[in-house]
Amino acid sequence: MPSPTKAIATEHLSALGVELAYAREQTDHLFSIVSPRALYERPIAERHRLIFYLGHFEAFDWNLLARRGLGAPAFHAEFDRLFERGIDPPPGEAPADSARDWPARAEVERYVTKTRAWIDAHVDELDPWLLQMAIEHRHMHAETLAYLLHGLPYEQKSASPTTPHLSRPAPLNPMIEIGAGEVILGKTTECFGWDNEHLAHGVFVPAFHISKFKVSNGEYLEFVREGGPAPHFWDRENDRWFYRGIFSRFPLPMDWPVWVTWQQASRYAQWRGLALPTEAQFQRVARLNSPDAVRDNFGYSGWDPVAVDAGHESSGSRVPVQMIGNGWEWTRDLFAPFQGFESHPFYPGYSADFFDGRHYVLKGASPRTAGLLTRPSFRNWFRPDYPYMYAAFRVSEN
Numbered sequence: 001m002p003s004p005t006k007a008i009a010t011e012h013l014s015a016l017g018v019e020l021a022y023a024r025e026q027t028d029h030l031f032s033i034v035s036p037r038a039l040y041e042r043p044i045a046e047r048h049r050l051i052f053y054l055g056h057f058e059a060f061d062w063n064l065l066a067r068r069g070l071g072a073p074a075f076h077a078e079f080d081r082l083f084e085r086g087i088d089p090p091p092g093e094a095p096a097d098s099a100r101d102w103p104a105r106a107e108v109e110r111y112v113t114k115t116r117a118w119i120d121a122h123v124d125e126l127d128p129w130l131l132q133m134a135i136e137h138r139h140m141h142a143e144t145l146a147y148l149l150h151g152l153p154y155e156q157k158s159a160s161p162t163t164p165h166l167s168r169p170a171p172l173n174p175m176i177e178i179g180a181g182e183v184i185l186g187k188t189t190e191c192f193g194w195d196n197e198h199l200a201h202g203v204f205v206p207a208f209h210i211s212k213f214k215v216s217n218g219e220y221l222e223f224v225r226e227g228g229p230a231p232h233f234w235d236r237e238n239d240r241w242f243y244r245g246i247f248s249r250f251p252l253p254m255d256w257p258v259w260v261t262w263q264q265a266s267r268y269a270q271w272r273g274l275a276l277p278t279e280a281q282f283q284r285v286a287r288l289n290s291p292d293a294v295r296d297n298f299g300y301s302g303w304d305p306v307a308v309d310a311g312h313e314s315s316g317s318r319v320p321v322q323m324i325g326n327g328w329e330w331t332r333d334l335f336a337p338f339q340g341f342e343s344h345p346f347y348p349g350y351s352a353d354f355f356d357g358r359h360y361v362l363k364g365a366s367p368r369t370a371g372l373l374t375r376p377s378f379r380n381w382f383r384p385d386y387p388y389m390y391a392a393f394r395v396s397e398n
């Protein structure tokens with residue numbers, strides 16, 4: 001779809017330039033954590049090596065903003081193709097490349113520097129819709145890169161200072177009644193949104209109950225003790241469970257949200273005689289409180305989770321908390337287009353490639369989700385068996 005904001009004010013383009021610089025800071029910081037010898041590692045077998053992401057951010061920006069947006073001639077067509085798009089094959093179908101198949105870091109960094117310089121020199125000519133797309137894409141992959149780095153051995157990355165966690169029991173997690181009513185899913189096309197966010201429409205939601213907090217590690221542990229599958233982020237040593245944080249391993253915090261696959265979340269909900277909420281149910285609950293990046297743990301405010309009941313005192317006893325932050329939340333809904341869906345001509349596969357009946361919608365945000373991506377209409381999605389996501393859940397009852 002063409003940008004409806006092509007005639008946007010110059011000062012707004014300037015503001016987007018600042019946003020782009022901030023997004024670059026986030027991705028640059030992630031690469032500063034990686035040991036030089038680890039750049040050619042593949043922390044997740046089904047994903048590219050880390051070197052791919054060093055070039056991917058700029059290749060995406062170049063191909064979208066310069067080549068497609070302004071018709072600029074390529075200065076490194078080989079890298080434009082090599083780094084253009086990531087991969088997400090099913091488990092067991094890992095790529096077969098070797099580290100030797102990738103270019104040297106110095107060569108990739110020269111490509112990055114030249115691409116950034118060209119884009120910065122042409123910011124005032126760019127379509128603001130496409131520039132917003134590039135900014136948000138970079139933030140999305142900053143989160144992807146974070147959970148890739150999570151899989152690196154600790155000795156291959158430099159630690160960031162973290163606050164020691166004081167262990168406490170999992171809090172009680174009551175079910176809260178939510179009255180019937182209509183909720184708006186999606187957004188209109190007058191302002192920026194990804195193609196799967198369009199078009200805005202009302203959905204009537206019958207009354208239901210939902211847990212006040214995300215399901216905690218302590219709650220989920222009872223399920224594991226009865227034969228349920230352990231999450232990817234847990235380790236067992238004798239009779240003790242440990243949490244594998246991004247920079248260290250420590251005893252499992254019982255009051256943190258459990259990060260699991262859709263399959264694990266769904267099985268837990270069934271074990272409880274409950275269900276995962278629908279996308280519409282989630283959205284009806286999310287409107288009940290205003291998110292706060294520090295309190296609710298999103299917007300790069302931290303690395304690991306915080307307690308599921310952190311900040312609940314400010315929300316009231318009958319309001320679910322942390323609907324945005326501290327872990328994306330699985331819904332029971334398959335990722336599918338809204339009525340009237342049109343893919344963007346410059347990125348036609350962004351959503352459409354995943355309308356395959358094998359991906360589920362997530363809502364909310366994790367500690368490593370940018371604030372820009374926490375608007376109510378934003379939709380995330382992953383396969384039901386994907387274990388690396390910072391994905392939590394809560395349970396509902398119709």
